[in-house]
Amino acid sequence: MLNAVDKANHAGSLADYRTSLRQDVLPAMDAFIARLKTVPTGTPELGSIHGRLVAAYVTARGEIDAFEKELEGIDGLPKFAAIRDRLQAAVKTYRAELQAYYSRFHRQLQVEPAAVRPPAQVTPAAPQTPTGASE
Numbered sequence: 001m002l003n004a005v006d007k008a009n010h011a012g013s014l015a016d017y018r019t020s021l022r023q024d025v026l027p028a029m030d031a032f033i034a035r036l037k038t039v040p041t042g043t044p045e046l047g048s049i050h051g052r053l054v055a056a057y058v059t060a061r062g063e064i065d066a067f068e069k070e071l072e073g074i075d076g077l078p079k080f081a082a083i084r085d086r087l088q089a090a091v092k093t094y095r096a097e098l099q100a101y102y103s104r105f106h107r108q109l110q111v112e113p114a115a116v117r118p119p120a121q122v123t124p125a126a127p128q129t130p131t132g133a134s135e
Helices: 002-009 014-037 044-070 078-104
Strands: none
Touching: 002 014, 014 044, 044 078
């Protein structure tokens, strides 16, 4: 999704910017929102925390859609910053709420996918010694 926003921000004209919002940013947001909706939460509290994030993205998506339709000139461009700022604030709140939730249960929030983390250091088990009547 960030790549789509970056592409729109590098458009050469207002018409290209609007086209990129419509053809790149909004579809990327739709795909991201769909993925967010599939995240398992496991508890009502996590569901509530995650639900607020999903709602923030849905709201931002609607605001960007309206922004693109209403954008007539460069004087309207600062409205996008307000949309972005609200969404960034929601993401910051989400992260803080997740951290607080996990801290209450003495767990550490993992933010990197397992495939990106370095492998865990494994301490070899002590050698097994045979037990039984034959010793």
